[in-house]
Amino acid sequence: MGLLKSIAQLKPTKKPEPLKAVKTIEDEKVTYHKDGLESSKSCQGQPENLKINLEAIYYKFENKCKVEELEQIKLKQPYMTELKGKKTILLNKKEELEREKERLEKIEDQIGGLKNDIVNVRRNPQDYGISADRRSSSKFWIGFVLLLFLTLYTFIFYISTSFSAFFRTFDPSTELFGGMFYPQALQEAYDAGVLELGFILFIPFVFFGLGYLIHMFWHKPTTLNIIKVVMLFITTFIFDALLAYLIDEKLYNLNKTFEDPDFSVSLALNSPSFWVIIFAGFVSYVIWGLVFDFVMKEHADRDKIQNFINSLEQDINNLLGRAEKHKEVIVAIEKVKDELKIRCTELENIIEGFILPIRNYKALSSEYLQGWLESITRHVVLGPEETKAYLSECRKVYDNHIKELDLDTDTYQNKVYTKTL
Structure with a gap:
């Protein structure tokens, strides 16, 4: 019994580690706010440092989006659904185009036959x-x-x-x-x-x-x-x-x-x-x-x-009138087909690329800025006017950062980076 007890003590039972909770956007906001506060505190809120830090957190956020496969699949799902629908429509248009071309060919054959009849009836009316x-x-x-x-x-x-x-x-x-x-x-x-x-x-x-x-x-x-x-x-x-x-x-x-x-x-x-x-x-x-x-x-x-x-x-x-209508339909179908092909190519490039949720980034980077500004008001000793100008300069750096990244818009939720050949 003593031997068995010793073995049990040498190999204690390992308790399973608790599953890590998935961070929500609100949790990330807190983290970014805290990082902004600490980074600003360490450099006295210098605008030059803010610019560098913002670029760093953007590339960090971008790389994070690239590697998060499940999140990318979720973001790309609307594009994948649209691509599937467009391909179905494109297939239907191809079939419709073939039918229209067959009808046009039959009409043109009929026209050719009637023209031959006009020549032959003068020779052999019987x-x-x-x-x-x-x-x-x-x-x-x-x-x-x-x-x-x-x-x-x-x-x-x-x-x-x-x-x-x-x-x-x-x-x-x-x-x-x-x-x-x-x-x-x-x-x-x-x-x-x-x-x-x-x-x-x-x-x-x-x-x-x-x-x-x-x-x-x-x-x-x-x-x-x-x-x-x-x-x-x-x-x-x-x-x-x-x-x-x-x-x-x-x-x-x-x-x-x-x-x-x-x-x-x-x-x-x-x-x-x-x-x-x-x-x-x-x-x-x-x-x-x-x-x-x-x-x-x-x-x-x-x-x-x-x-x-x-x-x-x-x-x-x-028949010529009917043929002209079929030609117009064929031209319209081919135009729709070309548009569908272009859109399918765009969607395929989007799916093969990655999607950046810019509103999420703007929300997180804004929290980082708030932490940065909060640190200035707490730890940087300046007069009221100097503090106001200092804060304004930092705000300007942030606005330029957003503008340079072409994120200064509220018209779309995501920024798409397509696959480059």
């Missing part, structure tokens, strides 16, 4: 369900040129024949051709009066109107319309026959003798000049009507192709 001849454009222009000359001929013919039939006085030297075509018709109608001029100028449009009606009725070939077309041709023939009768009568009367009978329908029907005048007008009118109908048909074919092209161009314009 491939697009258009019942039109691809040569309709050339046939249209050929017919249009012919129609133009026929219109000019018809206009001259009916002006001349109308004036000759209703207003002209023939002389014995007048021949058949001179009876139909009279170069002075417009001038003499103008001299005769406005009504005469208007009559012979507008009478060709009666025939053009009849030709237009024939085309419109023939365009819808119902029984009633066919009857109307036949009646219009008969009307035109009768009108031409009247003009021919009046002109042929005037020409007959120039050479008539007392033995010759009066001019009549039977004489007109047996007169070659009567039929020449009729067919010079009526046949040309029929040809004009047929060419006009052909030109209108070709124009309708051209309209089918052109209307189809117009619809394609409208679709292209609509």
Whole structure:
């Protein structure tokens, strides 16, 4: 038993050391105040010493913040949370950007296809369900040129024949051709009066109107319309026959003798000049009507192709508008992405660096200053004015220290030192 007691005495039971309490900011304030009091007391509160001491306690505080990993994690937590959120948003923006680019690419492909259709529809309209001849454009222009000359001929013919039939006085030297075509018709109608001029100028449009009606009725070939077309041709023939009768009568009367009978329908029907005048007008009118109908048909074919092209161009314009909107969205997304990348880089540098809680430092350094000033008022023997100036100079040193460190602000809690490359 004695041996066991001796061994127990050689190795006494070691009591566990009590855990150190974590210092709070208030505890640190007391410590800094005490340090300021003692440091000032040792150097009689010299401002030069205060400046040096403040720089020392700042670097001590800074190094302390760097090594306190848990405190840094706590300070960096908002930045880490923000970084996580920004990266999530950046990922979503990347996916959104890809979708927008795919939509834009599809629209551009559609635009390219429609442009190809515009070229191909002129070559092969049947491939697009258009019942039109691809040569309709050339046939249209050929017919249009012919129609133009026929219109000019018809206009001259009916002006001349109308004036000759209703207003002209023939002389014995007048021949058949001179009876139909009279170069002075417009001038003499103008001299005769406005009504005469208007009559012979507008009478060709009666025939053009009849030709237009024939085309419109023939365009819808119902029984009633066919009857109307036949009646219009008969009307035109009768009108031409009247003009021919009046002109042929005037020409007959120039050479008539007392033995010759009066001019009549039977004489007109047996007169070659009567039929020449009729067919010079009526046949040309029929040809004009047929060419006009052909030109209108070709124009309708051209309209089918052109209307189809117009619809394609409208679709292209609509797609271009949509493409422009997608481009604007892409530009906006890329701008947001760039901003997010910049911010993520900033946050990563902040997290890899360290954070200085400047308000904490200002609170502690202020306590140090208070201790320093307190020591001056207690232990430095000066007059009231000298003491006041001495304290003011020390305050100025402290203010300059805060300003030089760029800590003279209350707009932010922490000062961030990012990682330097």
